[in-house]
Amino acid sequence: MNEWSTLWRALTRVAGSVVLLFVCGGCATWTAPVSPDDAPLRQRAVSDTRQGARVSVAVLGADDSRRMIGADIGSSNIQPLWIEVENHTPQALWLLHSGTDPDYFSPLEVAWSMHTLLGGATNADIDSHLNKLGFKNPVPAGETRSGFLFANPDRQIKLVNIDLFASRTLIPFSLFLPVPDDAADPRFALHSIPVPAGGFDRLPRPRVAAGRARTDAALRDEREWRDRRRSFECDRDRQTGRHRRRDGTP
Numbered sequence: 001m002n003e004w005s006t007l008w009r010a011l012t013r014v015a016g017s018v019v020l021l022f023v024c025g026g027c028a029t030w031t032a033p034v035s036p037d038d039a040p041l042r043q044r045a046v047s048d049t050r051q052g053a054r055v056s057v058a059v060l061g062a063d064d065s066r067r068m069i070g071a072d073i074g075s076s077n078i079q080p081l082w083i084e085v086e087n088h089t090p091q092a093l094w095l096l097h098s099g100t101d102p103d104y105f106s107p108l109e110v111a112w113s114m115h116t117l118l119g120g121a122t123n124a125d126i127d128s129h130l131n132k133l134g135f136k137n138p139v140p141a142g143e144t145r146s147g148f149l150f151a152n153p154d155r156q157i158k159l160v161n162i163d164l165f166a167s168r169t170l171i172p173f174s175l176f177l178p179v180p181d182d183a184a185d186p187r188f189a190l191h192s193i194p195v196p197a198g199g200f201d202r203l204p205r206p207r208v209a210a211g212r213a214r215t216d217a218a219l220r221d222e223r224e225w226r227d228r229r230r231s232f233e234c235d236r237d238r239q240t241g242r243h244r245r246r247d248g249t250p
C-alpha cells in the first residue's frame with residue numbers, strides 16, 4: 001500500500017511539472033514588438049487617390065507579421081493588411097471593413113487565436129497590442145490614419161477593395177497587391193484599377209431616355225446608400241463588441 005502511495009505521489013509531481021512546463025512555455029511564446037516600424041510596408045504599398053482621399057495598402061508577409069504583431073498569424077489563415085487613409089476632404093471618412101472582406105477578423109478574434117492556456121497577463125497584453133494595431137474609425141478631415149485590417153488569405157496577387165464612407169458620399173478603390181512569400185508572376189502589373197465615380201454600376205446605360213436614366217440613377221444611389229449604411233452599422237457593432245463570436249457564443 002505504501003508503495004502505491006509513493007508511486008502515486010511521484011506520478012502527480014511529474015504530471016504537475018509537465019503542466020507547468022507547458023504553461024510557462026506557452027507564456028514565453030509571445031513578446032510585444034518593441035517598436036513596430038511600418039516603413040517597409042510603406043515602401044511597397046500600392047496607392048491611389050480619388051475624390052480628395054488617398055489610400056495606401058500592403059499585405060504583410062510572415063516576417064512583417066512577426067516584426068509588427070509578434071507572431072506569424074498567417075499560420076492561422078489570417079492575412080493582415082496595412083492600410084493608410086489620407087483624408088483631404090472637408091468631412092470625416094469611415095473605412096468599411098466589410099467592404100474589404102465580409103468575413104474579416106476583428107483584432108480581438110486575432111488575439112484570441114494567439115492566446116495560450118493559462119496565459120493570464122500575456123494574453124491580456126496580446127489583446128491590448130492587437131487592439132492598438134487595428135484600424136480606427138473615423139479619419140477626421142485633414143488627417144491621416146493607418147492601421148491593420150485582418151482578412152482571409154489570398155495567394156500571389158490579392159485584389160483589395162477599399163470603401164470610404166461619409167455623409168452621402170462613397171469613395172471606392174480597387175487595388176491589386178503582391179502577396180509576400182508567394183512566387184507571383186512578374187508579368188502581372190501591380191497597379192490600381194480606375195473605378196468610375198460611385199462604382200461600375202453607375203456607368204451610363206445606352207439608349208435610355210434622360211428622364212428615365214436620372215430616375216434609375218437616383219434609385220440606385222438610394223439602394224446603395226441603404227446597403228452601405230447597413231454595412232457601416234454592422235462594422236460599428238462588430239468593433240464595439242456588439243456581435244457574436246464565430247462559434248455563436250456572445
